[in-house]
Amino acid sequence: DTGVSQNPRHKITKRGQNVTFRCDPISEHNRLYWYRQTLGQGPEFLTYFQNEAQLEKSRLLSDRFSAERPKGSFSTLEIQRTEQGDSAMYLCASSLETGTNEKLFFGSGTQLSVL
Amino acid sequence: QKEVEQDPGPLSVPEGAIVSLNCTYSNSAFQYFMWYRQYSRKGPELLMYTYSSGNKEDGRFTAQVDKSSKYISLFIRDSQPSDSATYLCAMRGTGGFKTIFGAGTRLFVKA
Numbered sequence: 001d002t003g004v005s006q007n008p009r010h011k012i013t014k015r016g017q018n019v020t021f022r023c024d025p026i027s028e029h030n031r032l033y034w035y036r037q038t039l040g041q042g043p044e045f046l047t048y049f050q051n052e053a054q055l056e057k058s059r060l061l062s063d064r065f066s067a068e069r070p071k072g073s074f075s076t077l078e079i080q081r082t083e084q085g086d087s088a089m090y091l092c093a094s095s096l097e098t099g100t101n102e103k104l105f106f107g108s109g110t111q112l113s114v115l
Numbered sequence: 116q117k118e119v120e121q122d123p124g125p126l127s128v129p130e131g132a133i134v135s136l137n138c139t140y141s142n143s144a145f146q147y148f149m150w151y152r153q154y155s156r157k158g159p160e161l162l163m164y165t166y167s168s169g170n171k172e173d174g175r176f177t178a179q180v181d182k183s184s185k186y187i188s189l190f191i192r193d194s195q196p197s198d199s200a201t202y203l204c205a206m207r208g209t210g211g212f213k214t215i216f217g218a219g220t221r222l223f224v225k226a
Protein backbone atom coordinates (compact mmCIF):
# COMPACT_ATOMS: atom_id res chain seq x y z
CA ASP A 1 0.00 0.00 0.00
CA THR A 2 1.84 3.06 -1.25
CA GLY A 3 -0.94 5.54 -0.56
CA VAL A 4 -2.58 7.99 -2.94
CA SER A 5 -0.12 9.51 -5.38
CA GLN A 6 -0.61 12.82 -7.17
CA ASN A 7 1.47 14.37 -9.95
CA PRO A 8 2.78 16.90 -10.44
CA ARG A 9 3.22 18.30 -6.93
CA HIS A 10 3.44 21.83 -8.25
CA LYS A 11 2.31 23.44 -11.49
CA ILE A 12 2.86 27.03 -12.56
CA THR A 13 1.06 28.12 -15.70
CA LYS A 14 0.03 31.25 -17.52
CA ARG A 15 -3.57 32.35 -17.74
CA GLY A 16 -5.31 30.75 -20.68
CA GLN A 17 -3.19 27.60 -20.75
CA ASN A 18 -4.53 24.09 -20.21
CA VAL A 19 -3.26 21.90 -17.37
CA THR A 20 -3.77 18.26 -16.46
CA PHE A 21 -3.24 16.57 -13.11
CA ARG A 22 -3.01 12.86 -12.38
CA CYS A 23 -4.09 10.85 -9.37
CA ASP A 24 -3.20 7.22 -8.65
CA PRO A 25 -5.45 5.91 -5.87
CA ILE A 26 -4.77 3.08 -3.45
CA SER A 27 -5.00 0.03 -5.68
CA GLU A 28 -8.04 -1.74 -4.23
CA HIS A 29 -10.07 1.45 -3.71
CA ASN A 30 -13.12 1.75 -5.96
CA ARG A 31 -14.08 5.32 -5.08
CA LEU A 32 -12.10 8.38 -6.11
CA TYR A 33 -12.73 12.01 -5.26
CA TRP A 34 -11.32 15.36 -6.34
CA TYR A 35 -11.35 18.27 -3.92
CA ARG A 36 -10.04 21.83 -4.20
CA GLN A 37 -8.52 23.74 -1.28
CA THR A 38 -7.63 27.41 -1.14
CA LEU A 39 -5.53 29.09 1.54
CA GLY A 40 -7.29 29.20 4.90
CA GLN A 41 -10.19 27.04 3.73
CA GLY A 42 -11.09 23.39 4.01
CA PRO A 43 -11.26 21.12 0.97
CA GLU A 44 -14.29 21.65 -1.28
CA PHE A 45 -15.83 18.73 -3.16
CA LEU A 46 -15.42 18.82 -6.95
CA THR A 47 -16.33 15.40 -8.31
CA TYR A 48 -16.61 11.71 -7.48
CA PHE A 49 -16.08 8.41 -9.30
CA GLN A 50 -17.30 4.96 -8.43
CA ASN A 51 -15.00 2.73 -10.46
CA GLU A 52 -14.95 4.38 -13.92
CA ALA A 53 -18.33 6.13 -13.60
CA GLN A 54 -18.41 9.82 -12.70
CA LEU A 55 -21.45 9.99 -10.45
CA GLU A 56 -21.48 13.57 -9.21
CA LYS A 57 -20.05 16.94 -10.16
CA SER A 58 -20.14 20.01 -7.98
CA ARG A 59 -21.52 23.28 -9.30
CA LEU A 60 -18.01 24.58 -8.54
CA LEU A 61 -16.84 22.55 -11.53
CA SER A 62 -17.33 24.82 -14.52
CA ASP A 63 -17.33 23.62 -18.14
CA ARG A 64 -13.59 24.31 -18.24
CA PHE A 65 -13.01 21.40 -15.85
CA SER A 66 -13.17 17.76 -16.90
CA ALA A 67 -12.24 14.61 -15.04
CA GLU A 68 -11.84 11.04 -16.18
CA ARG A 69 -11.10 7.71 -14.60
CA PRO A 70 -10.54 5.23 -17.43
CA LYS A 71 -10.92 1.59 -16.43
CA GLY A 72 -11.52 2.60 -12.84
CA SER A 73 -7.84 3.03 -12.10
CA PHE A 74 -5.98 6.36 -12.16
CA SER A 75 -7.82 9.63 -12.71
CA THR A 76 -7.01 12.86 -14.49
CA LEU A 77 -8.36 16.35 -13.88
CA GLU A 78 -7.99 18.82 -16.74
CA ILE A 79 -8.55 22.55 -16.54
CA GLN A 80 -8.88 24.36 -19.85
CA ARG A 81 -8.21 28.07 -20.35
CA THR A 82 -6.97 28.52 -16.81
CA GLU A 83 -7.90 31.64 -14.85
CA GLN A 84 -6.18 33.19 -11.85
CA GLY A 85 -9.10 32.10 -9.70
CA ASP A 86 -8.19 28.48 -10.44
CA SER A 87 -5.07 28.84 -8.30
CA ALA A 88 -5.49 26.34 -5.46
CA MET A 89 -4.40 22.98 -4.11
CA TYR A 90 -6.14 20.15 -5.97
CA LEU A 91 -6.51 17.12 -3.74
CA CYS A 92 -7.37 13.58 -4.73
CA ALA A 93 -8.78 11.06 -2.26
CA SER A 94 -9.73 7.42 -2.56
CA SER A 95 -11.77 5.03 -0.46
CA LEU A 96 -12.97 1.48 -0.36
CA GLU A 97 -16.72 1.38 -0.18
CA THR A 98 -17.66 -0.73 2.85
CA GLY A 99 -21.29 0.22 3.28
CA THR A 100 -21.50 3.17 5.60
CA ASN A 101 -18.03 3.04 7.09
CA GLU A 102 -16.20 4.95 4.37
CA LYS A 103 -12.86 6.60 5.13
CA LEU A 104 -11.07 8.92 2.72
CA PHE A 105 -7.34 8.72 2.12
CA PHE A 106 -5.86 11.85 0.58
CA GLY A 107 -2.84 12.41 -1.59
CA SER A 108 -0.43 15.30 -1.03
CA GLY A 109 -2.14 17.37 -3.68
CA THR A 110 -1.12 19.38 -6.73
CA GLN A 111 -0.52 23.07 -6.03
CA LEU A 112 -1.59 25.11 -9.07
CA SER A 113 -0.47 28.70 -9.55
CA VAL A 114 -1.96 30.62 -12.48
CA LEU A 115 0.00 33.76 -13.36
CA GLN B 116 -24.21 30.42 6.25
CA LYS B 117 -21.79 27.54 5.81
CA GLU B 118 -22.93 24.02 6.64
CA VAL B 119 -19.90 23.54 8.89
CA GLU B 120 -18.38 26.33 10.98
CA GLN B 121 -14.90 26.11 12.48
CA ASP B 122 -12.83 28.81 14.16
CA PRO B 123 -9.67 29.24 12.03
CA GLY B 124 -7.51 30.27 15.00
CA PRO B 125 -4.57 30.31 15.21
CA LEU B 126 -4.50 28.57 18.56
CA SER B 127 -1.18 28.64 20.42
CA VAL B 128 -0.58 26.47 23.50
CA PRO B 129 2.44 25.37 25.54
CA GLU B 130 3.70 21.81 25.29
CA GLY B 131 1.76 19.47 27.57
CA ALA B 132 -1.47 21.50 27.47
CA ILE B 133 -4.89 20.03 26.74
CA VAL B 134 -6.20 21.33 23.44
CA SER B 135 -9.90 21.67 22.61
CA LEU B 136 -10.99 22.10 18.99
CA ASN B 137 -14.62 22.54 17.98
CA CYS B 138 -17.03 22.69 15.08
CA THR B 139 -20.70 23.45 14.74
CA TYR B 140 -22.94 22.37 11.88
CA SER B 141 -26.40 23.08 10.58
CA ASN B 142 -27.38 19.95 8.62
CA SER B 143 -29.14 17.47 10.90
CA ALA B 144 -28.64 14.74 8.27
CA PHE B 145 -24.94 14.45 9.12
CA GLN B 146 -24.26 11.11 10.81
CA TYR B 147 -20.54 10.53 10.29
CA PHE B 148 -18.03 12.88 11.88
CA MET B 149 -14.31 12.98 11.23
CA TRP B 150 -11.26 14.92 12.27
CA TYR B 151 -8.36 15.28 9.87
CA ARG B 152 -4.88 16.64 10.53
CA GLN B 153 -3.11 18.54 7.78
CA TYR B 154 0.54 19.53 7.84
CA SER B 155 1.78 22.35 5.64
CA ARG B 156 1.85 21.42 1.94
CA LYS B 157 0.44 17.96 2.64
CA GLY B 158 -2.95 16.32 2.17
CA PRO B 159 -5.33 15.78 5.10
CA GLU B 160 -4.76 12.66 7.21
CA LEU B 161 -7.67 10.97 9.00
CA LEU B 162 -7.32 11.11 12.80
CA MET B 163 -10.71 10.18 14.24
CA TYR B 164 -13.93 8.74 12.79
CA THR B 165 -17.18 8.69 14.77
CA TYR B 166 -20.69 7.58 13.93
CA SER B 167 -23.62 9.50 15.46
CA SER B 168 -23.37 10.83 19.03
CA GLY B 169 -20.93 9.86 21.75
CA ASN B 170 -17.24 9.78 22.54
CA LYS B 171 -14.34 7.97 20.96
CA GLU B 172 -10.83 7.80 22.35
CA ASP B 173 -7.59 6.90 20.58
CA GLY B 174 -4.39 7.47 22.53
CA ARG B 175 -4.06 11.18 23.31
CA PHE B 176 -7.06 12.06 21.13
CA THR B 177 -10.74 12.10 22.13
CA ALA B 178 -13.57 12.95 19.75
CA GLN B 179 -16.98 13.98 21.05
CA VAL B 180 -20.21 14.38 19.10
CA ASP B 181 -23.33 16.09 20.48
CA LYS B 182 -25.97 15.80 17.77
CA SER B 183 -28.62 17.54 19.86
CA SER B 184 -26.46 20.69 19.87
CA LYS B 185 -24.94 20.05 16.42
CA TYR B 186 -21.51 20.40 18.01
CA ILE B 187 -18.38 18.25 17.73
CA SER B 188 -15.08 18.46 19.57
CA LEU B 189 -11.58 17.06 19.43
CA PHE B 190 -9.45 17.00 22.57
CA ILE B 191 -5.70 16.49 22.47
CA ARG B 192 -4.05 15.57 25.79
CA ASP B 193 -0.38 16.18 26.56
CA SER B 194 0.05 18.19 23.38
CA GLN B 195 3.42 17.95 21.61
CA PRO B 196 5.19 20.31 19.16
CA SER B 197 4.62 17.60 16.52
CA ASP B 198 0.87 18.19 16.94
CA SER B 199 1.33 21.63 15.34
CA ALA B 200 -0.83 21.46 12.22
CA THR B 201 -4.23 22.46 10.85
CA TYR B 202 -7.11 20.37 12.19
CA LEU B 203 -10.12 19.97 9.92
CA CYS B 204 -13.49 18.72 11.06
CA ALA B 205 -15.53 16.89 8.44
CA MET B 206 -18.92 15.26 8.23
CA ARG B 207 -21.18 13.25 5.95
CA GLY B 208 -24.79 12.08 5.86
CA THR B 209 -26.02 8.49 5.72
CA GLY B 210 -26.00 7.19 2.17
CA GLY B 211 -24.12 10.28 1.02
CA PHE B 212 -20.74 10.36 -0.56
CA LYS B 213 -19.89 14.02 -0.20
CA THR B 214 -17.76 14.83 2.83
CA ILE B 215 -18.11 18.45 3.94
CA PHE B 216 -15.11 20.05 5.63
CA GLY B 217 -14.73 22.93 8.04
CA ALA B 218 -12.21 25.67 7.28
CA GLY B 219 -9.66 24.17 9.70
CA THR B 220 -8.08 25.45 12.92
CA ARG B 221 -4.34 26.15 12.92
CA LEU B 222 -2.70 24.83 16.08
CA PHE B 223 0.77 25.75 17.34
CA VAL B 224 2.26 23.83 20.26
CA LYS B 225 5.26 25.64 21.71
CA ALA B 226 8.14 23.66 23.22
